Amino acid sequence: MKIHIDLDCFFVSAERTLDKSLMGKPVGIGGRGDTKIFSHEKSRQFLNLKNSGAFVPAYFFEHRSSKQNDLHKFIDADGRIRGMLTTTSYEARAFGIKTGCTIREALQRCPGIIIKQPNMRLYQELSYKLKRFLQKRIPLIEQGSIDEFYGDLDGWVEESDVPQFINDLKNEVMAVLDLPLSIGAAYSKFTAKMATNAAKPFGTRVVYPHEVDRFIHDLPITSFPGIGRRTAAKLQGLGLNTLGEIKKHPHLFLHSTKSQRDLYERVCGIDKTPLQQERERKSIGISRTFDPEIDRKELQRRVIILSRHLSHALIRMKKLPTHYSFSIRYEMNQKAHANITVDRLFSESYLREIMIDLFTKADQYRNLKAIRLGLSCSAFTQSNHHTFSLLEYDEDSKRHRLTQSTSALREKYGLDTLQWGGEL
Incomplete structure (x- = not known):
């Protein structure tokens, strides 16, 4: 039998592990286009590749938690309230406030709602702790996203013991990690996931074949x-x-x-x-959505910044890509993209050159403002030699070793430790 494990209001629950005063109150975690990555101000930013699955963010900034409402961080200088809610507590949902609701609308529905800035480092750490905890109790675990997991109990737990097992597991996670979750069980992953939804909040549900x-x-x-x-x-x-x-x-x-x-x-x-x-990861990319921007020099600066982040991830993963893709989205729902396949050994400087070139080729609507940039790499090879051009190999090897050295420094001191001159 398979089980589906889903953390209840995970981001809110994670915040409550640090601040018990949030218990029983309407709380929303605010989300806004991550433009901080393009800021001229240095900040400690990190990459986390411990977790896997869909919608598991890899890049996040150092966050200092505070026992206060972070609403002011979502208000622009002109007084406009920006951003949407990525997670809401059940107390907030009682007011009709759901994930995807704008913060402005949430305040209209519930003026007393507490808005918290996301703390991705905390969420990543707790998700990884839960993953390790589950791996010690279930032989086969698959991570679906940052807040959900699947487990296979076949040959491990008798069918008659499944209800007690998942109920004990739910309570044990709460006792050890202080995180409420719900668990569904069935012979199908899909039915188990629906059973979890039926069990929420902080419940369990088993659906046997004859009950489907x-x-x-x-x-x-x-x-x-x-x-x-x-x-x-x-x-x-x-x-x-x-x-x-x-x-x-x-x-x-x-x-x-x-x-x-x-x-x-x-x-x-x-x-x-x-x-x-x-x-097995077949590709990796990074993208950001931001307020409309028409200055092409500024957009090129952002391409360089995103290239630096993508390079660090590739080095950490020990991946050598041979296919590079770039996409750009404009206002008025226009899109453009460009890609290239090369036989050169990967390095950060080469990635930066490729992405700037692809940006120039892809930017077809120069009279329109851009609202999103996306970079990705794929077609990985494990070899440092046989697939790459011998003509540039010596120079590319030097670049690759330099990339490894700079990546080690960024891993220790933060992704913004070393930057390109074009970023400033």
Whole structure:
């Protein structure tokens, strides 16, 4: 049997481990485009690659927690309240304040809500501690995101003992790490995830095979973790609004594409997807959204900054990329991108040169303001020799060793310790 573990209001719960005065109060964690990375002021910034899974941020700034409302940090000089909420406490949700709600709207619904600035270093540390804790109690653990994990209990816990096991696990995590979570169990990862949602907050739920039909009967199709907006719209166009209705119409799925057949089986609680303890990373990237900017020299400066961060991650991961991609998003929903494949040994200076060149090639709408830049690398090779051009290899090797040295200093003292002149 598989289990799905989801931390309840994780970012808020993490803040409460430091400040007990937040208990029982409406709290929201504010989010805003991370423009601090482009600031001229130096700040200690770090990279964390211990956690894995989707939506697990790698870069974060040093944060000094304070027992006060951080609302003032989301108010511009002109008095405008900016930002959205990435997490809300259940007390805030009672006012209709949900994740994705703007801070301005949240204050209108609940003037007394406490807004906290995100402390990603704390969240990363607690997520990693939970991961290590779970690995000692369950043989196979897969991290889905910063606040959710899957576990496989087959051959470890008897089916009849699962309810007691997950309830004890929930209480033990609370006692040891002071983090509330909910756990769902089923023979399918997808059903287990839905069971967790049904168990929240701070609860457990087991869905046995003979209970799946009754469990999914009235659940809306949007509650299924494998159905996005587009797929939901198509299914609703066919008159299917609940998971139970999907179950009743196998002919619409089983004679279609493999993805459609897989979707039907997963909705029915049949899941052949094994858990993966560690996923091999096939690419890595960094991107930032910011207020509209038209100054191309400033945008190029930001490309250099993002290149520095991406280089540090690649060195830490010991990856040697051969494919480089760059994307830019403008106002009015315009987008552009450029990419290149090369056979040169990786170095920070070479990455910077490539990304500046790709930025120049991709920037098709120079009369428009940019709102997002994205850099990524892929097609990794493990060799330092056979795939790279011999003509530039000696010089590239020197650059690569220099990159390793500068990365070691940044790892010790922060990512902003050494910067390029073009960043200033």
